[in-house]
Amino acid sequence: MEILLYLGGIVFMLIGLGVSIGLHEVGHLVPAKLFGVRVGQYMIGFGPRVWSKRFGETEYGVKALPLGGFISMSGMYPPSRDAGPAKGLFASLVQDARSANDETIAEGAEERVFYRLPVWKRIIVMLGGPLMNLVLAIIIFTVMASGIGVQQPSTTVSAISECMLPAGASQQECGADDPAAPAAEAGFEPGDVLVSMDGRSVQTFAEASEIIQASPGEPLDVVVDRDGERVGLTLTPEPAERGAVDANGQPVLDDDGEPVTHTVGYAGIYSQLEYVRQPIGTGTNLAMQQAGAVTELIVNLPVKLWDVGVSLFTDQERDPNGPLSVVGVGRIAGEVAATDAPVLNRLVVLMNLLAALNIALFVFNMVPLLPLDGGHIVVALWDGLKRAWAKLTGRPVPKPVDATRLVPLTVVVAVLLIGMGALLLLADIFKPMNILGG
Structure with missing residues (x-):
């Protein structure tokens, strides 16, 4: 199943790439035709031709390598003048380009060329x-x-920390001597929806976090919606040291170049992410x-x-x-x-x-x-x-x-x-x- 999903992701991107390239060339094709330019080919890809069909004067097709595309417009550049045999590599390249350009100018359609457009x-x-x-x-x-x-933290609790782990600790599980986290001690449960905190209605998780961080060691009256019922809890955020950051999210340093810290409240509540339409x-x-x-x-x-x-x-x-x-x-x-x-x-x-x-x-x-x-x-x-x-x-x-x-x-x-x-x-x-x- 995993292999099928992997291949499905690749196919999704290949189709998306093909559509993107095709629309890119449509962006050239439509105005060119509206302005009267003769378009000989509309191709997606390069290399050997896989499929093509002519509609009117334009051949539409797909080539083997889906790494780009092109339309062939008549007279991208002015027709060349006979300057005799080319001397040198660069001169030959220029002459070949002019000859190829001349071939796109069909007899009787000399006025329907790109270079004549305003x-x-x-x-x-x-x-x-x-x-x-x-x-x-x-x-x-x-x-x-x-x-x-866009995914944003919601007021729904997804999980809670069971204990307070020491800062910088490598352990992932709570030990017998580790103190309970404030949210666990207060009785929070996954699925609780925050309604109010410290007497203030909370509409976003950011609002709740701001109240918690501003209240280290202070009991807060919290109301949550638990399976359709309002439940009152008392949360006392644990004081914790955090590095101060500026408006750009960069650490604030003191005069000695050391990080500035301040005490904030910690509860151990994790928010459930939800899609919020923008x-x-x-x-x-x-x-x-x-x-x-x-x-x-x-x-x-x-x-x-x-x-x-x-x-x-x-x-x-x-x-x-x-x-x-x-x-x-x-x-x-x-x-x-x-x-x-x-x-x-x-x-x-x-x-x-x-x-x-x-x-x-x-x-x-x-x-x-x-x-x-x-x-x-x-x-x-x-x-x-x-x-x-x-x-x-x-x-x-x-x-x-x-x-x-x-x-x-x-x-x-x-x-x-x-x-x-x-x-x-x-x-x-x-x-x-x-x-x-x-």
Whole structure:
């Protein structure tokens, strides 16, 4: 059964990845067709063709390696001019790119080419793919946060400590001489629902904790709901030393650099977690937070990849916040699906993984380098700036920007991406990331 659940998690993520890639390409396809560009192919995956069917002028299909996708638009760049035989490797690459681009311009459809679109339309076409991933991530996060809810401590008691264990003790079970914990001594039972404490109604576990911590050694009148009946208890929190923290959760230090401590009340009550539905805008906020984290990861990508390489060949553990390959994401999805946890909890984690994957696709594709979508956007913006400057200075309209000249740089970027993918793939196979603590 565990193996089936593991495989189910992988299948869930593979299907989610396929849908994410497919919608990314739809984000390019729809505006391109709306703007009249001839689209020859819409493909999910790379490598050998598994299935395809032509509808109208566009061939739709699936290829063997589900590691991406593409649409083939007519005339991504201006047609080349005969410049004679190419000399040198880079010149050959440029000429090959121009020849391939020329082949996409069908006879009789010379006006239905991408490079002839106004700049704003080209930007919309290239933004469509990444924005589709962003929208999908926001939808998933919204379903998680506002449809299912976010786990928060409730006023229902899940468990109580039977005794007071010494601070820093390694023992897990109570001894005969260990004093009873305040909650156990007061008569709390798992399943009790906190109603009021010290004469004040409590709506959240945080409110109850605040009262307990502020009342070390002071008897508190507590009312709980136990199987539909109101039961009165008397709780006397035990004084305990705790380190002070600031508003950011960082330890507060004194003038000598030592941690500042203060006395708080301790009861030994553990809250039951429950899903609490959040406002509808929470999903968007979660997506933006994730986008910021992925952006930071990409900025530090060289260092992160170096750390991955070091961990691959040494005993150093993988950074749990580091990059992953598709294999790594699939492995984590399988482990999550096979864990001994409520089905809803596992589903939420899998949905979070899929949403995070779409945010990664959004942010990564916005990197301003060809062949990524961000690179095409930069080319369109540069073309627009040239045209605006010519109009401002009264000069003739310049020729469209010939991005095929950037093919050597594009090849370098592609090689680096392939190298990064290979490194992460090897690391995820031979030195998998451990985020579940198993």
